[in-house]
Amino acid sequence: MLRSRFARCAVVPATALAISIATPAVAEARPSAPASLAAPFRLVKIPGANGDKLDGATWIHQDGRPRPAIVLPSPWTQVGWHTYAVMATKYALAGYNVIAYSARGFGSSEGEVDAGGPLDVKDGSKALDYLIAHAPGRTTKVGFAGLSYGSGLSQLIAAHDSRVDAVAALSTWGDLGESFYENHTRHLGSVRALQTVAGNARLSAGTRQAFDDILTNRNIPRALAWAKQRSPQTYIKQLNKRRVPVLYGQAWHETLFPSNQSLKTFNSLTGPKRIDLSIGDHAGPEMTGMGGLPNHVTNDAKRWFDRFLKGERNGIDTEGQVNSQVMWKYWPWLRETRPNWGAFTERTQRLNLAAPEGKGADGGLSPAPSTGWRMGFTSGKDTTASAAGSVVFLAGYKEMVGLPKTYRTNTISRENAAVWTSTPVEATTRLRGAPKLRLTYTPTTAQSTIFAHLFDVDANGKAHIITHAPFTSLDGRPGRSVTADISLQAAAYDVPKGHRLMLAVDTKDTLYGDANGAGGTIAVSSPKARPSYLEVPTG
Structure with a gap:
């Protein structure tokens, strides 16, 4: 097929x-x-x-x-x-x-x-x-x-x-x-x-x-x-x-x-x-x-x-050296030109990963620093957060005709993933470039793999994926923290006013292999020396 x-x-x-x-x-x-x-x-x-x-x-x-x-x-x-x-x-x-x-x-x-x-x-x-x-x-x-x-x-x-x-x-x-x-x-x-x-x-x-x-x-x-x-x-x-x-x-x-x-x-x-x-x-x-x-x-x-x-x-x-279409609001006619890739991103906004404010709540993505917390989840099991779904190419082809893959954020298992969500954006956020994630986490296994998925979420919890990236640590030790610096795949995406950014981190994705064993756990943290944050490029 x-x-x-x-x-x-x-x-x-x-x-x-x-x-x-x-x-x-x-x-x-x-x-x-x-x-x-x-x-x-x-x-x-x-x-x-x-x-x-x-x-x-x-x-x-x-x-x-x-x-x-x-x-x-x-x-x-x-x-x-x-x-x-x-x-x-x-x-x-x-x-x-x-x-x-x-x-x-x-x-x-x-x-x-x-x-x-x-x-x-x-x-x-x-x-x-x-x-x-x-x-x-x-x-x-x-x-x-x-x-x-x-x-x-x-x-x-x-x-x-x-x-x-x-x-x-x-x-x-x-x-x-x-x-x-x-x-x-x-x-x-x-x-x-x-x-x-x-x-x-x-x-x-x-x-x-x-x-x-x-x-x-x-x-x-x-x-x-x-x-x-x-x-x-x-x-x-x-x-x-x-x-x-x-x-x-x-x-x-x-x-x-x-x-x-x-x-x-x-x-x-x-x-x-x-x-x-x-x-x-x-x-x-x-x-x-x-x-x-x-x-x-x-x-x-x-x-x-x-x-x-x-x-x-x-x-x-x-x-201009860079000519791009923009996801998602203006599909597919809006095209932007920039003189070079360096001009594609005009500024960067840091969103710090923050602890949840209540039991069962997601963590936050906040401009304010937030350290000294831990969020744990079980590794080795997949969630509905995925880069493209189970069939390579299909989701992207559907995007071309105005039918992007839809995710329901309430179906992402918080037992098998850690999730952080921003407050609603006050104006359209023009994400331009490669977001960068700094994540400090502690696995219970010597080798570990995580997958970071960045979503645009509307008021009803319906989401479209903006970008993603994998990361694997092969030389760790059980119980020793890992600081991952991950460049997510570049994107040109307009997040509409009132929508939220959501970062979901889990340990499985059908596009990739992973180094996680069964039954392990991962605890994400944000120590003062190595805080966890997401840098969002805009332009």
């Missing part, structure tokens, strides 16, 4: 649309290289690394004029290059020569899935070689673009191949290790989703080993070393040396590659850059664009290439 949902939402196998050029959306294109209908669509076999043949297609103009080129490595799906059939046609009609290919091990491509390893990097260069060799005119500049898996491949190839002049990386990752192992917590939902969506793709032994290591909590350093080789963050110096222009697309409630690790890489880039942050989950914000419908992310990707491959002064590089 997960595979079919993802395939419907994340890929568009519309080959017929690719061959047809009668789409009204492309009439707006005004390329500097003259558009021509003489860009025949051809199925091709591309000689890849180690002699493996890659399944693909080309749209190459035959007029002999110098033209820019775009290479499209496929997402993580057996549909392969067909995902880009419509988008590639639109690029061709805008004057680009285009090649799209299925990454090794997927679809009809030979070889085994290298998950962004050296063979995938070589394949990208080989695909570019093929396009240049078969274009009758000179190739002027080169862009790589991709959705999901193809986005990571595009960045990695650009870091290793100096011919790449610009990148559009949609629903991407920057640090694969952090995606799989955030704050020493295994992201089981991410790995399981990749296994499921891969279907019968031929995963390499190294890829299977890394996935198994994460799932079984075995030899994590080996898995992280594997992931590091496949992370654009590792090659940031190469990208910055050439100042490669990079556009990112990311969903606020991304569950496959959570946004903070991508933001870390984005903020490390020193060349021209832009990030589009949207409501939804992995590959959701771009899905209509893959089918040729109006879409702000895929439209920005085209504008990015028109600017840096054709030299058009279209404003994409002067509008």
Whole structure:
């Protein structure tokens, strides 16, 4: 079921649309290289690394004029290059020569899935070689673009191949290790989703080993070393040396590659850059664009290439580096631009965690300092506080059509969680950035995992999730306190007047593995030396 949902939402196998050029959306294109209908669509076999043949297609103009080129490595799906059939046609009609290919091990491509390893990097260069060799005119500049898996491949190839002049990386990752192992917590939902969506793709032994290591909590350093080789963050110096222009697309409630690790890489880039942050989950914000419908992310990707491959002064590089949709009140039309990520947060408000005022009451979130208290709960049991629910991607996709997951705060077990709630906000609170939680707690087990969930709660106790993060302590001792400094995933969320912020901390979440044993307890405290508090970024 997960595979079919993802395939419907994340890929568009519309080959017929690719061959047809009668789409009204492309009439707006005004390329500097003259558009021509003489860009025949051809199925091709591309000689890849180690002699493996890659399944693909080309749209190459035959007029002999110098033209820019775009290479499209496929997402993580057996549909392969067909995902880009419509988008590639639109690029061709805008004057680009285009090649799209299925990454090794997927679809009809030979070889085994290298998950962004050296063979995938070589394949990208080989695909570019093929396009240049078969274009009758000179190739002027080169862009790589991709959705999901193809986005990571595009960045990695650009870091290793100096011919790449610009990148559009949609629903991407920057640090694969952090995606799989955030704050020493295994992201089981991410790995399981990749296994499921891969279907019968031929995963390499190294890829299977890394996935198994994460799932079984075995030899994590080996898995992280594997992931590091496949992370654009590792090659940031190469990208910055050439100042490669990079556009990112990311969903606020991304569950496959959570946004903070991508933001870390984005903020490390020193060349021209832009990030589009949207409501939804992995590959959701771009899905209509893959089918040729109006879409702000895929439209920005085209504008990015028109600017840096054709030299058009279209404003994409002067509008601001950060372009975001805002949850929830103004869904989905309100978009904000900021000159850079540093300007996204204008100020920070500290809300101290306070003890409950009465028996059975929640603790408070207060501007006033509050220390010297303890709140205990049982660990090892799940509650209704969760990052996204039991089905990866589904909650985020529903957000995109105005149906965010609803939580009833009275169903969160206070026996198995600690909860703190603010007073009603006096005016709309514009949360912008990554909230930070300092939490001092004492577990009865040597290893412990906690999950922090931040909610927006209305007067009736109905809540929507704003953000979350996991944290695991692996080197503690029973009865010894732990001070956790946790950066929750970044968000752009307007908390309406009269609503409350609620922080719920428990020890289970279906997206993650945990280190908690059964029958333990956790006592949250706020000593003077290490007080517990939540920092809320606003802007």
